[in-house]
Structures are given as structure tokens and as C-alpha cells.
Amino acid sequence: MMELLQTPVDQRPQWAALAEHRARLDGVSLRRLFAENPGRASEFTLGVDGLLLDYSKNLIDAEVMGALVDLAYATGVHRRIEAMFEGERINTTEDRAAAHVALRAARDQRMVIDGENVVPRVHHVLDEMGAFATRIRSGAWLGYTGKAIKNVVNIGIGGSDLGPVMAAEALSAYSDPGLNVRFVSNVDGSDIVSALRGLDQSETLYVVVSKTFTTVETLTNARTARRLLVDALGNEDAVRRHFVAVSTNAKQVRHFGIETENMFGFWDWVGGRYSVESAVGLSLMIAIGPENFASMTDGFRAMDTHFREAPLAHNMPVLLALIGLWYNNFHDAQTHAILPYSTYLARFPAYLQQLDMESNGKSVDTEGRLVRVRTGPVVWGEPGTNGQHAFYQLLHQGTHLVPCDFIGFLRPVDGPDEHHDLLMANFFAQTEALAFGRSEEEVAAAGVRADLVPHRSFAGDRPTNTLLAGRLNPFVLGQLVALYEHKVFTQGVLWGINSFDQWGVELGKVLAHRIFDELSQDEPPAPGHDESTNSLVSMYRTAAARRVRPRPGGDRDGAAVR
Numbered sequence: 436m437m438e439l440l441q442t443p444v445d446q447r448p449q450w451a452a453l454a455e456h457r458a459r460l461d462g463v464s465l466r467r468l469f470a471e472n473p474g475r476a477s478e479f480t481l482g483v484d485g486l487l488l489d490y491s492k493n494l495i496d497a498e499v500m501g502a503l504v505d506l507a508y509a510t511g512v513h514r515r516i517e518a519m520f521e522g523e524r525i526n527t528t529e530d531r532a533a534a535h536v537a538l539r540a541a542r543d544q545r546m547v548i549d550g551e552n553v554v555p556r557v558h559h560v561l562d563e564m565g566a567f568a569t570r571i572r573s574g575a576w577l578g579y580t581g582k583a584i585k586n587v588v589n590i591g592i593g594g595s596d597l598g599p600v601m602a603a604e605a606l607s608a609y610s611d612p613g614l615n616v617r618f619v620s621n622v623d624g625s626d627i628v629s630a631l632r633g634l635d636q637s638e639t640l641y642v643v644v645s646k647t648f649t650t651v652e653t654l655t656n657a658r659t660a661r662r663l664l665v666d667a668l669g670n671e672d673a674v675r676r677h678f679v680a681v682s683t684n685a686k687q688v689r690h691f692g693i694e695t696e697n698m699f700g701f702w703d704w705v706g707g708r709y710s711v712e713s714a715v716g717l718s719l720m721i722a723i724g725p726e727n728f729a730s731m732t733d734g735f736r737a738m739d740t741h742f743r744e745a746p747l748a749h750n751m752p753v754l755l756a757l758i759g760l761w762y763n764n765f766h767d768a769q770t771h772a773i774l775p776y777s778t779y780l781a782r783f784p785a786y787l788q789q790l791d792m793e794s795n796g797k798s799v800d801t802e803g804r805l806v807r808v809r810t811g812p813v814v815w816g817e818p819g820t821n822g823q824h825a826f827y828q829l830l831h832q833g834t835h836l837v838p839c840d841f842i843g844f845l846r847p848v849d850g851p852d853e854h855h856d857l858l859m860a861n862f863f864a865q866t867e868a869l870a871f872g873r874s875e876e877e878v879a880a881a882g883v884r885a886d887l888v889p890h891r892s893f894a895g896d897r898p899t900n901t902l903l904a905g906r907l908n909p910f911v912l913g914q915l916v917a918l919y920e921h922k923v924f925t926q927g928v929l930w931g932i933n934s935f936d937q938w939g940v941e942l943g944k945v946l947a948h949r950i951f952d953e954l955s956q957d958e959p960p961a962p963g964h965d966e967s968t969n970s971l972v973s974m975y976r977t978a979a980a981r982r983v984r985p986r987p988g989g990d991r992d993g994a995a996v997r
């Protein structure tokens with residue numbers, strides 16, 4: 436039987452209905468929507484296991500939400516959620532499951548992928564990680580010269596870095612203060628140099644994380660680390676006590692020189708950007724301990740269960756996805772800001788950048804057709820209140836509509852209460868100011884000089900979601916990450932794209948490989964690029980030929996570009 440092609444989302448009647456709602460609400464302010472519905476905040480607030488989403492300060496009403504939910508059902512979001520939990524091969528272009536939810540399944544749950552219940556395997560690795568983390572934390576694991584480990588250096592990039600680094604920072608208050616956990620990702624040699632500064636190799640454990648174990652940045656950094664370790668400790672045998680690997684590729688791990696007894700595995704059905712609670716989180720687990728790690732996994736699982744079971748109209752990830760689509764496709768918003776009011780969440784926006792932009796930065800749908808609507812937004816952000824003194828000017832008075840997620844906590848992790856009161860006063864003030872602005876009449880009535888009134892007025896109607904939890908802890912972090920994972924997945928389903936491949940990163944890698952030969956070989960292949968690239972390559976080679984190593988503390992040779 437011939438399979439029916441999926442209807443492009445913009446050809447569905449629900450899309451046309453949304454366009455009509457957009458026209459109906461044009462010019463209707465949040466002030467008016469709040470005035471007309473005194474119960475609006477409670478109507479548009481949802482709590483899930485202590486995490487609250489207030490989405491009332493959005494340019495929506497009940498009809499819009501109804502129409503958005505209709506679109507979700509029409510595009511089969513509920514069926515796709517089930518397909519993910521059933522371990523179906525929803526990553527169609529790579530013909531594999533995308534079953535990161537299995538990583539957080541409870542020990543007695545079943546999750547079947549390709550005919551096998553994978554939960555026992557997942558817990559086997561978690562147990563191995565737990566035992567290893569405990570040996571490191573207790574000082575039972577000794578380095579080559581007999582010293583306990585004090586430094587853990589995670590080497591990985593993309594999903595093999597951003598998750599662990601974000602979570603280690605988010606949960607640093609829960610970390611063992613006796614351990615120094617650092618992260619190396621960039622192939623820029625300065626990254627490894629600065630990460631290793633001051634570390635004693637005899638007390639350092641390297642965790643090399645790479646799903647494929649072929650990523651050039653990671654392997655280059657790992658080789659450099661191994662050379663430094665062997666030089667310092669004087670024997671290749673030291674590698675066994677100071678290097679462990681996290682990968683799906685045992686062959687390449689062995690090829691690199693790490694025994695598979697020092698390898699923690701995961702599986703091809705875990706995407707790199709969806710992997711933080713797999714073995715990819717080993718450095719994090721060493722930092723915060725297996726119990727805190729398990730509590731984070733509980734948070735993931737709580738959100739997974741909600742996502743699977745709640746009706747779409749009351750489903751937090753689905754609501755975030757639908758509201759995002761509303762701005763992306765019906766208000767011409769091109770970006771989405773993530774604004775955590777927590778210094779500990781400083782890397783959360785960067786983490787979500789990969790999650791969202793690598794997943795939904797696609798322009799071809801699952802049927803191979805060009806999509807005709809805008810897909811994933813540009814995701815960016817910084818913690819508040821710092822951002823307020825930098826880019827919020829544009830959020831309040833600029834010409835771009837930037838939907839924002841404000842993320843905050845009722846109680847501080849640490850620090851004096853006064854700081855937290857001030858932090859959250861700013862959080863609430865910002866979402867209020869963005870939503871309701873300050874009209875020209877109000878500004879004039881406050882006695883502002885007439886010519887300054889337009890400059891000092893705020894149009895308002897700048898939409899925000901508020902996410903509020905009790906306190907930032909491992910459970911809440913798990914909830915938040917799972918929330919965004921499922922939001923991104925839902926949007927992919929709505930737009931009809933596959934959120935689980937990333938072919939878009941390949942071309943640059945191929946070209947870099949070739950240009951590397953041109954930059955580094957004595958007799959390089961003839962440059963075969965465009966005029967601009969050829970001349971940049973040649974300028975680099977000229978400078979490299981004259982390169983002088985900087986003296987410690989001295990100036991760099993700046994012959995190439997000055």
C-alpha cells in the first residue's frame with residue numbers, strides 16, 4: 436500500500452484557523468486581556484511536581500490556545516510522543532530510535548528498543564558509573580604514583596561537553612569541594628592549557644567523552660592530555676590509571692589506547708545533545724555524587740511521565756512548544772531568549788542552544804520537501820540581572836519581538852536572603868514591565884518633559900513565560916532539561932521535521948579536514964577554493980612559516996594580522 440505523504444503544517448485547516456486568530460487579536464493588548472479576564476493568571480498557569488509555568492503574559496487567549504492544541508493533535512504530537520516512548524525509529528534519516536527517555540526509566544520499568552528491553556543495560560552502566568564515582572570521591576582509586584585523584588578533566592565537545600558542563604555548574608553547590616572538575620572542549624590549544632593550569636598530573640583523571648570517538652577536537656585534546664600525562668609521570672602505563680572513556684565506539688576507544696575495562700558505554704539511540712544523564716554525565720556524577728545524580732534522573736523521569744500522560748492542553752512541554760510556534764510562525768519572531776535568574780544556570784542558555792538549534796535548525800521536512808514555514812528559532816540568553824544591564828533595552832523598546840523564558844526560584848541555593856529578594860524583585864519587575872509597559876499618557880502624567888515622552892514610554896506586549904521552582908537542586912534541573920528536550924521534540928513534530936539528526940554540521944568538517952592539510956603540510960595540495968579562501972590560507976601559511984612561539988609572559992608574535 437502506498438504511504439500517504441504527511442500534510443505540510445501550513446496546509447492544515449488548523450494553521451488557517453491560527454492565522455485568523457492572529458488577525459483577530461491584532462492590536463489587543465495584554466492590559467486588555469488581563470482586564471477582561473480576572474482569572475487569567477490562574478487559567479494560564481500549570482504546575483508539575485513543584486515546577487510552575489505561568490504563561491499568562493503571552494499574546495494568547497483561550498481560543499488561541501485551543502487552536503494551537505488542535506494543531507498539535509492534527510499533526511499527531513500525541514502519537515509521536517508514544518512512538519518515542521515505545522522505542523520506535525523516530526529518527527528516520529538515521530534509521531534509529533531516539534529513546535533518551537529510556538535513560539531515566541526506573542529499574543523496574545520496561546523500554547523496548549529493537550525487541551530488547553534496554554532498561555537493565557541502562558542501569559548496569561549507571562551502577563558501574565556509581566561504583567567508579569564512589570571510588571574516585573572516596574580516594575580509593577589511586578593514580579599511577581599512588582596518589583588519590585583530586586582533579587577531573589572532562590574532554591568532549593557539543594553534547595559531550597555542554598550537558599556536563601552546564602549541569603556541573605548548575606549543581607556546583609552540591610559538588611564535592613575537594614574535587615576540582617574542569618572541562619576542555621575547544622580545539623583552540625588555549626582551552627586545554629588554561630584548564631590544566633596548576634593541576635598535578637599525578638592527581639588528575641581524564642574523562643574522554645565522545646559518542647563516536649572520531650571527533651577531531653576531542654581526540655586532539657585527548658592526545659595532548661595523554662602526552663602531558665606520560666611526560667609528567669614517565670610511563671605509558673600511567674594512562675590506565677588516569678584515562679577513562681565514555682563512548683558507543685569500543686573499537687575506537689581501544690585504538691586510542693584506553694582499555695575497554697575503563698570505558699563506560701551508551702548507545703546509538705541516545706543523541707549527543709540528549710545524553711547528559713547517560714554515561715556522558717560521568718564527570719558530573721563524580722562531582723555531585725551518585726545520589727544527587729539519581730535525584731536529577733528522578734527529575735527527568737517526573738517530566739517524562741508528565742509529558743507522556745498529560746493531555747496536550749495541560750502538558751507543559753507541549754504548551755511551551757505551541758507558544759513558541761505561535762510567535763515563530765504567526766508573529767514573525769526570529770529568536771527566543773532564555774533568561775535564568777540564577778548565576779548557577781549561566782550555561783543553561785548555551786546548553787539549550789545546541790539542544791534547540793541542532794535539533795530544529797532544519798529546512799527540509801521528514802518527507803524530504805523544503806519546509807514552507809519558519810522552523811527553530813535562534814536561541815540565546817544570559818542570566819539576570821546581568822542581562823538587564825546589557826541587552827534588555829532591546830527587549831523593552833527595540834523593534835524585534837523577542838519571546839522570553841524567565842526561569843527563577845523561590846528560595847536561594849546560597850547567599851544572603853537580601854540578594855535573593857532583590858534578584859527576584861527584578862525578575863518579577865521585568866516580566867511585568869515587558870507585558871504592560873508604560874503608556875505615553877502615564878509617562879506624561881508623571882511630569883516627563885513632552886519631547887522625552889516617546890523616548891521614555893514602553894509599548895508593552897512583549898511576551899514572557901515564567902518558570903518558577905522552589906530551589907535549584909538536582910531534581911529541578913532534571914525537570915528543566917527534560918522540559919526543554921520535550922518542547923524541542925514537540926516543535927519538530929509540529930513542523931514535520933526530524934529533530935534527531937544534524938547533517939548540517941558535516942560540510943564544515945569536511946572542508947576543515949582539507950584546509951588543515953593545506954595549512955600544515957610542507958608540500959600542501961594546491962588550494963582549490965574561491966579567491967577569498969585561497970588568499971586567507973596563503974596568508975596563514977606565510978605567518979606560520981615565520982611563527983615564533985610566545986615566551987611565557989611575553990608578547991605573541993603578531994606577524995600575520997596586525
Ligand SMILES: O=P(O)(O)OC[C@H]1O[C@](O)(CO)[C@@H](O)[C@@H]1O
Nearest residue numbers: 593594595645646647650707940
Ligand atoms: O560525542 P561526539 O561523537 O564526539 O560528538 C560531539 C558533537 O558533535 C556533533 O556531532 C556535531 O558536530 C554533535 O551532535 C555532538 O554532540
